[in-house]
Amino acid sequence: MLHFLSNKLLPLLALVAFLALWQFAAGFWPPELFPSPLIVARALRELADTGVLWSNIAVSLARFTGAYLAATVIAVPLGLFLGRNPRCRRAIDPLVQVLRPISPIAWFPLAVLWFGIGNAPAVFIIFLAAFYPVLLSTISAVVGIPPVYLKVAANFGAKPGAVFLRVIIPAAFPGIMVGLHIAVGTAWIHLVAGEMLGAQSGLGFMIVDARNFLRTDWIMAGMLVVGVLGLCFNIGMRRFELWLGRRWGGIA
Amino acid sequence: MTVSAKIRLDAAEKRYASPRGEDLQALAPVTLDIASGEFVCLVGPSGCGKTTLVNLMAGFEKTSAGAVTIDGRPVRGTDPDHIMIFQDYGLYPWRTVLGNVLFALEAKGIKGKEALAKATEYIELVGLTKSRDSFPHQLSGGMKQRVAIARALAVEPSVLFLDEPFGALDAFTRMYLQDELLRLWQEKRPTVVFVTHDLDEAVYLGGRVVLMAPGPGRIQKVIDVPLPWPRERLGEGLGRYRRELFEEFHLVHQQSTSDVEYEI
Numbered sequence: 001m002l003h004f005l006s007n008k009l010l011p012l013l014a015l016v017a018f019l020a021l022w023q024f025a026a027g028f029w030p031p032e033l034f035p036s037p038l039i040v041a042r043a044l045r046e047l048a049d050t051g052v053l054w055s056n057i058a059v060s061l062a063r064f065t066g067a068y069l070a071a072t073v074i075a076v077p078l079g080l081f082l083g084r085n086p087r088c089r090r091a092i093d094p095l096v097q098v099l100r101p102i103s104p105i106a107w108f109p110l111a112v113l114w115f116g117i118g119n120a121p122a123v124f125i126i127f128l129a130a131f132y133p134v135l136l137s138t139i140s141a142v143v144g145i146p147p148v149y150l151k152v153a154a155n156f157g158a159k160p161g162a163v164f165l166r167v168i169i170p171a172a173f174p175g176i177m178v179g180l181h182i183a184v185g186t187a188w189i190h191l192v193a194g195e196m197l198g199a200q201s202g203l204g205f206m207i208v209d210a211r212n213f214l215r216t217d218w219i220m221a222g223m224l225v226v227g228v229l230g231l232c233f234n235i236g237m238r239r240f241e242l243w244l245g246r247r248w249g250g251i252a
Numbered sequence: 253m254t255v256s257a258k259i260r261l262d263a264a265e266k267r268y269a270s271p272r273g274e275d276l277q278a279l280a281p282v283t284l285d286i287a288s289g290e291f292v293c294l295v296g297p298s299g300c301g302k303t304t305l306v307n308l309m310a311g312f313e314k315t316s317a318g319a320v321t322i323d324g325r326p327v328r329g330t331d332p333d334h335i336m337i338f339q340d341y342g343l344y345p346w347r348t349v350l351g352n353v354l355f356a357l358e359a360k361g362i363k364g365k366e367a368l369a370k371a372t373e374y375i376e377l378v379g380l381t382k383s384r385d386s387f388p389h390q391l392s393g394g395m396k397q398r399v400a401i402a403r404a405l406a407v408e409p410s411v412l413f414l415d416e417p418f419g420a421l422d423a424f425t426r427m428y429l430q431d432e433l434l435r436l437w438q439e440k441r442p443t444v445v446f447v448t449h450d451l452d453e454a455v456y457l458g459g460r461v462v463l464m465a466p467g468p469g470r471i472q473k474v475i476d477v478p479l480p481w482p483r484e485r486l487g488e489g490l491g492r493y494r495r496e497l498f499e500e501f502h503l504v505h506q507q508s509t510s511d512v513e514y515e516i
Contacts, residue, residue, distance in 0.1 A: 148342040151312060156359040156407060157332035166355065170346045 035217040040224065043217035052206065053225065060202040063119060064191050067126035071183065075134035076176060082135075083142020084168065096135070104128040104190050108197050122194035122202065129190035130183040137182065141175025142168060177244065181237050188230050203229075257285035258443045259309055259411065263318035266304050266469075277468040278304045281318055284462065284471065288410075291437060291444045293458030295451060295497075297504065301469020302447045303415055309445060310336045310413045322411065332360055334411040335404040339419050341396045343388040349375060349399050350384045356403045374406040375399075377436065394425035398432070405440060412442045416449065427485075430457055434481050451501055455494050456483060463497065465504040473500050 019037050026036035035043070047053040082089045104125045111121035149171050153163045195204025203226055210218030263281035270276050279301040286292050294302040307313040308320050311330040320327045322334060330336075343352050353371040357363075362370065375384055378398040388396055397417055404412060414433075418426040430453065437444055448454050454461045458477055465472040477493045484490060 146340075146342075148338050148340055149344065151330075151336070151338070152342040152344075153355075153359070155310070155330045155332070155334075155336055156356045157330075158355075158359040162359065167344070170344070173346070 032214060032216060035220055039217045040220045043215070044221040044224065047206075047218060047221055053221075056201060056203050056206045057225065057229070060191060060195065060204070063123050063195075063202060064126060064187060067123045067191075068130050068183065068187050070123075071127045071130035071187070072134055072180065075131050075179075076138050079135045079138025079176070079179075080142055080168070080172070083139045083172070089139065089143075096132075100132045100136075105193050105197075108194070112198050117198050117200065119199070121198040122191065122204070125194035126187045126191050130187040133182040133186055134176070134179045137179025138172065138176050141172035141179075144175060145171040177241055181241065184233050184237055185230070188226075188233060192226055256287065258288040258290070258322065259284075259286040259445070260321045261285075261305075261309070261318070262321070264305075264308055264315045264320050265317040266301070266308060266313065267316040279308075280468045280470040282471055283318075284474070286443060286445065288443055289441045291434075291446065291457060291459045293446045293448060293454035293461045294464060295448050295454035295461055296464030296469075296472070297449065297466060299466035299469065300464035300504075301466070302449075302464050304469060305464070306336075306413050306415055306445055306447050309411075310334055312336070332407055333409050334413065335407065335409040336413040336415065337397075337400050337404050337417050339416045341388070341393075341400045343396055343399055343403075345388050348385050348387055349380055349391070349402075352388070352399055353403045353406050356407050360407050370406055374402040377405070377439075378402040378432070392425070393421050394429055397421065397429060401433070401436065405436060405442075408440070410442055412437075412444045414444065414446045416447055418453070419448070419450075426453070431482065433457070438481065451497050452494065455490060455497050456485060461493075461497060463500055463504065465507065467507075472504050475500070 023036050023038070026034050026039075028034075031039055044053070082092060107125060107128060108121060111124045115121050115124060145168065149167055150163065153167045158167070191202075192204040192207070195202035196208045197204075199205045203222055207219050207222040207226075210216075210222060261282050261284040263283055264279070265277070265281045266279040268276045268278055282301075282305060294305060296302050304313065308315055309322070309327065311327045311334065322331075327334075344355060347355060350371055353374060354367055357367040357370055372381075372384070375381055378401055380395060380398055380402065383391060383395060388399070391399065400417075417433075418429050421429065433444075434457065446454075446457055455475075455477060461475045461477060463472045463475065464470065475493060475497055477490075479489050479493070
């Protein structure tokens with residue numbers, strides 16, 4: 001009972017309190033400036049009925065998936081390689097340390113110059129946002145492999161290929177998963193930013209477009225959708241990790 | 253020195269360069285012969301070079317001077333015929349008990365049904381048949397070390413090195429595993445080199461006990477314990493060798509503390 005109270009009821013109460021506060025506060029401003037939750041809900045339904053919402057969600061998800069997978073496919077192997085090669089790692093480390101603090105958004109002007117308006121700049125920014133967390137966590141996962149794992153493999157005479165596939169990759173896997181999880185968050189945040197700046201479609205564009213029409217209710221509806229989808233990714237990722245953890249001997 | 257020594261240390265020595273560039277001697281030249289099928293314990297306080305010595309024999313480290321030979325061949329690196337068992341088990345957490353034992357067999361090139369049969373046999377030998385499909389984190393420390401022992405024995409090595417294998421276990425589990433190890437040794441008869449800092453453990457297990465001393469690491473004394481196994485832990489016979497070892501250790505201890513005082 002207490003468990004139910006703290007796990008389900010309290011978050012629900014907090015949500016209700018937030019909505020009530022929002023509704024109350026919205027009363028002080030005209031709805032064009034600060035729409036109430038009811039107005040936003042109506043706007044959401046409007047966007048859903050006209051199909052604008054669904055097509056923009058589809059576009060955003062496609063960009064997000066493509067860029068995220070591309071970042072993973074490049075960053076994981078690169079991280080595995082750098083993790084195993086201290087010399088290359090030391091060589092490339094200062095470069096990464098300089099590039100990493102540059103917000104993906106800062107790349108935007110160049111991205112538009114290079115790729116024009118459309119899918120490419122947004123995809124490029126999401127790619128950058130996902131790339132560094134995956135790369136850095138993969139490197140540290142490989143570097144952090146307990147030496148005894150490798151000693152045992154060497155002692156039994158495992159061949160280098162087998163050591164890589166059966167020791168290094170599984171040993172680094174939980175750490176890589178942490179990076180993949182973080183990257184989902186950063187990539188999703190930057191998706192909206194990327195689409196706001198250079199795209200003609202997607203959730204970010206939908207928000208900017210709504211501002212151009214001064215439709216604050218649409219803006220808030222768009223923000224809400226971004227938030228809820230982000231929450232869904234997080235839950236999905238956590239479920240996936242739990243499932244993996246069970247398969248992985250409970251260390252993921 | 254007999255010609256038929258299984259492991260031969262001939263003035264084997266280990267030096268390191270310290271971070272400040274000084275030349276440090278971890279192990280003064282050590283000469284020792286270990287016969288095939290023998291159970292030898294290396295015992296001594298920390299810094300006596302016992303782990304360094306076993307690492308030289310197992311091929312994890314290289315000698316700075318002198319030679320280590322096993323079966324007449326110089327040790328150049330690790331060898332699947334000479335398996336090391338570590339204090340922290342070195343089990344793969346993503347593999348089950350069976351999977352961990354299979355890893356060793358697969359590395360040796362044994363596959364499929366044959367590997368499965370062999371793994372099952374050795375898991376049974378250490379009494380873990382019921383935990384065959386458990387993951388390491390579901391096992392106690394003692395069970396984990398039994399898995400590591402099963403994994404090592406499954407590849408049928410002629411030499412087994414153990415580096416403080418029971419150091420992290422509670423006293424009851426330790427005594428149980430000591431007896432288990434003796435049983436397995438008597439059944440399979442590998443040459444065993446067992447590193448410990450526990451004098452009681454050394455004298456209870458070893459056919460010979462090599463007492464080592466620090467600063468630099470060296471052999472202080474080799475004590476024969478010509479008692480049959482299984483031994484009586486509190487028996488008269490063992491008591492005598494125990495006393496001898498403790499008195500000798502007392503000398504080592506006095507030396508090392510006076511060294512420390514001298515340095516201060």
